[in-house]
Amino acid sequence: MEPPTIGIIGGMGPQAGLDLAAKVIAETNAARDQEHLPMALLSYSHKIGDRSAYVFGEITKNPGFAIASVARTLAGLGVRVAGIPCNSAHAPEIFNALTSSLKDVNIRILHLIQETIRYTQEALPGITQIGCLSTLSVHRLGLYQSAVERAGLTPIMPSNEIAEHVVHRAIFDPTFGIKAKSAPVTPQAREMVLSAVRTCCDLGAEAVILGCTELPLAVPHMPDVTLIDPARALARALIRESSPQKLAPL
Amino acid sequence: MEPPTIGIIGGMGPQAGLDLAAKVIAETNAARDQEHLPMALLSYSHKIGDRSAYVFGEITKNPGFAIASVARTLAGLGVRVAGIPCNSAHAPEIFNALTSSLKDVNIRILHLIQETIRYTQEALPGITQIGCLSTLSVHRLGLYQSAVERAGLTPIMPSNEIAEHVVHRAIFDPTFGIKAKSAPVTPQAREMVLSAVRTCCDLGAEAVILGCTELPLAVPHMPDVTLIDPARALARALIRESSPQKLAPL
Numbered sequence: 048m049e050p051p052t053i054g055i056i057g058g059m060g061p062q063a064g065l066d067l068a069a070k071v072i073a074e075t076n077a078a079r080d081q082e083h084l085p086m087a088l089l090s091y092s093h094k095i096g097d098r099s100a101y102v103f104g105e106i107t108k109n110p111g112f113a114i115a116s117v118a119r120t121l122a123g124l125g126v127r128v129a130g131i132p133c134n135s136a137h138a139p140e141i142f143n144a145l146t147s148s149l150k151d152v153n154i155r156i157l158h159l160i161q162e163t164i165r166y167t168q169e170a171l172p173g174i175t176q177i178g179c180l181s182t183l184s185v186h187r188l189g190l191y192q193s194a195v196e197r198a199g200l201t202p203i204m205p206s207n208e209i210a211e212h213v214v215h216r217a218i219f220d221p222t223f224g225i226k227a228k229s230a231p232v233t234p235q236a237r238e239m240v241l242s243a244v245r246t247c248c249d250l251g252a253e254a255v256i257l258g259c260t261e262l263p264l265a266v267p268h269m270p271d272v273t274l275i276d277p278a279r280a281l282a283r284a285l286i287r288e289s290s291p292q293k294l295a296p297l
Numbered sequence: 298m299e300p301p302t303i304g305i306i307g308g309m310g311p312q313a314g315l316d317l318a319a320k321v322i323a324e325t326n327a328a329r330d331q332e333h334l335p336m337a338l339l340s341y342s343h344k345i346g347d348r349s350a351y352v353f354g355e356i357t358k359n360p361g362f363a364i365a366s367v368a369r370t371l372a373g374l375g376v377r378v379a380g381i382p383c384n385s386a387h388a389p390e391i392f393n394a395l396t397s398s399l400k401d402v403n404i405r406i407l408h409l410i411q412e413t414i415r416y417t418q419e420a421l422p423g424i425t426q427i428g429c430l431s432t433l434s435v436h437r438l439g440l441y442q443s444a445v446e447r448a449g450l451t452p453i454m455p456s457n458e459i460a461e462h463v464v465h466r467a468i469f470d471p472t473f474g475i476k477a478k479s480a481p482v483t484p485q486a487r488e489m490v491l492s493a494v495r496t497c498c499d500l501g502a503e504a505v506i507l508g509c510t511e512l513p514l515a516v517p518h519m520p521d522v523t524l525i526d527p528a529r530a531l532a533r534a535l536i537r538e539s540s541p542q543k544l545a546p547l
Contacts, residue, residue: 050343060330061322065315068340072311080310083342089374090318092333093300120374124339 051289052085054121054129054154056114058092059136062229063260063278067132070282074295084290087124089117098135099184110136111144118145122154128288130157130281134185134258157284159277160190163256164198166280170297171254171273178203178247178255180240180262183215191258203252205243214243218261225261232265240265244272301539302335304371304379304404306364308342309386312479313510313528317382320532324545334540337374339367348385349434360386361394365402368395372404378538380407380531384435384508407534409527410440413506414448416530420547421504421523428453428497428505430490430512433465441508453502455493464493468511475511482515490515494522 053071057064068088077083094117096110114136121129136142137160145156167177179191179202186204195202205214217239218225225236240262247255254273257263263276286294303321307314318338327333344367346360364386371379386392387410395406417427429441429452436454445452455464467489468475475486490512497505504523507513513526536544 080342086340088338090336
């Protein structure tokens, strides 16, 4: 029997789609090409409006409907489980529009933020104080904060000042930000992300969620801090839900 | 009007598909997510037999037919131009089986090796001595050698000894090879690739084609040697043939 195909709704941004696909490959037990899991990645950036702009009321068209149309195309390819590597797309207004317009479609969209919390509980049992860094839209909506709370853990949030002028700026600044310069990330952006992680630790965080796909590009590892990468959590969840026997050990 | 979707027949190996997709993104003129080109990547490794094994007569089923079935699926998504980031898949026996079984399908498969030569002539006019490094199957078939000759240029080939015991081994050795350890590449594999490039230069090469998707992972840049990356050439050709106005300058 053929293994089920993993779906990725990419393009938000395009690099984040590839990053999730790379993590699916890295988390799969496979020694040869032929042992890897089938994967379909549709990177249809041009169809999907800016998620943060919608959350902030700057555009009125809900991007959830365009995301749903990509999911429908994936379902047509036989995909039954898919993921969206974009934190802002998991804002309830967008994610609910998506799931409600997929009611009649045989596909499940795994939830990036819920899977990150599940991964945290499985991979880091006993840790309760979780730092949450993200873009400003995800921060203001409290997406990670409320998910951590619902899991009975304690979110450690940076101040609004740090969320806006340190984390968000490190991602979006047009001259030195990670979106503008990612290969390599500028020392200035890297320092800003490191300082935000340290602030969470000073406030008591035992591990820190890097809740924006750009953040792990700036700080893939820190010797003395446990970092949680939502894309890795989602990659593992996609394998778990489609071919669990292929999931590499933690 | 919607821009045409770029197709990638991936999974040979899975990382090479992502590498080509990353180069399409990098070579596209786009400042925002929404300005990127639509791209569909099907990574169906499990369906496609080993290309080198077929070329060497170790398996009898021509992988060209499985590659064609993926191309047909891409055509069903509206893709009219696609690429295959695998040098061995361009062995004439495989590529001809592919194109002949796509006769009734409205999709064009760009040719990785021909596009690499075209890129070399456009990007490096005046250079005539071209080093050609590759896996052993591509080397033995002379795929780059004959394509360089047909373009009126002079191929500079490593000896069979170096092709097998240096280049091929740097890629495939199970303990230190690039396929086994790519993040990061081991110093031993990197040194072997560097020495093969230097050998080509000593033989008179003015530029060196890294004709295997693993080789640029080991040696992305050299300060004093012009390296040619076929995946970059194919990425640019895919943009040129679908949305030429979006192609970034060389």
